[in-house]
Amino acid sequence: MSTVATPVSSRTVAAKSVARTRENWATTRTYVSAALIVIWCLLPFYWMIVTAFRDVGYTFDSTPFFTHVTWDNFTTAFSAELGNHLGRALANSLFISSVTTVVALLFGVFAAYALARLNFRGKFLVLGVVLGASMFPGVAIVTPLFQLFGDIGWIGSYQAMIIPNISFVLPLTVYTLTSFFREMPWELEESARIDGCTQAQAFRKIIMPLAAPAVFTTAILAFIASWNEYLIASILSNDATQTVTVAIARFAGSQPHQEPYTAVMAAGTVVTIPLVILVLVFQRKIVAGLTAGAVK
Structure with a gap:
């Protein structure tokens, strides 16, 4: 054995x-x-x-990070004397992105719920139009928008950038939330209807609390997409309403005919910090929103 x-x-x-x-x-x-x-x-x-953080004289130097360190580049980035209105541009981007996100969510939640939960004629056609709009190149509408907003006197206004931003962010919002609402069990809403809730009450009291992680994630994605937008803002903004992406592209250096690389990188660091903090603080909610609805 x-x-x-x-x-x-x-x-x-x-x-x-x-x-x-x-x-x-x-x-x-x-x-x-x-x-x-x-x-x-x-x-x-x-x-x-x-x-x-590198001294201007050592911009392309290959020495380690901790050598030739200076804060002057950040001072230059916010220098109004050089025409770098970075502070105002940050406020403009925050305002435009916030308004765009709120409006896109306000319409996107109801549109996504209707596409996912309701049966009506032309439902798949509407969803196809939404998907097509999300892939539409923005450069194709810059000239028509410039002519249209020029005729009504909107060039250089906030609404001239907010409205096109909504048209690009809204399809992303609708598509993301539609996928979530489709995976949500019908039994939850049906139970609420049996208990006496109307469809609007069931949506407000049952569906929306459960959809909060997905809505929160969609809001962050919409905000980042609006914050990073450059093409429309570069054409339709002026010095008073330009966003950070446009402001950095138009940076002026202390010396003529010389690109202020260090100041541009300092401004890029300042612009990136809010997005990094946003993601780090709410990373759990983002993951919960991305995985919400994966399991019934």
Whole structure:
């Protein structure tokens, strides 16, 4: 009996050892791949931050990060004497992005609920139009918008940038929320209707609280998309209403005919900080919103 059991036991141990080795290699490959992806994605930000703190005379120097450090680039970025109205541009971007996000969510929630939960004629046609609008190139409507807003005197106004932003952000909002509402169990709403709620009450008291993570995630995505918009703002804004993306592109340096690389990177660092803080603070809600509705 012992002579038969010994080879079987040896083969079992060997098989477990091979399986453990393969599992360790798979885990190692996963971590290495993840590390390479993270490094690849963070390298541009590292270069931006290093250049933002680098003395102008050492802009293209290859010395380590902690050498030739200065705060003067941030002073230059906010310098009104050079025409860099970064503070005003930050306020403009915050206002435009906030209004765009609120309006897009206000209409997007109801549109997504209707497309996901209600049956009506032309439902799939509407969804197809929404998807088509999300892929429409913005450069194709810049000239018509410039002519239209010029005729009504809106060039350089906030509404000239908010309305086009809504038209681009709203399809993203509708598509994201529609996917969530589709996965939400019908039984929740039907139970509320049986208990005496109207459809509006069931939507307000049952559906919306459950949809809060998805709505929150969609709001962040809409805000970031509006914050990063450049094309429309570069054509329809002026010095008083320009956003941060336009302000940075029009940066002026202390010396003529010289690109202020360090000041541009300092401004880019300042513009990126709010988005990073937003994502870090609300990362749990973002993950919850992205995974909401995945399991019924």
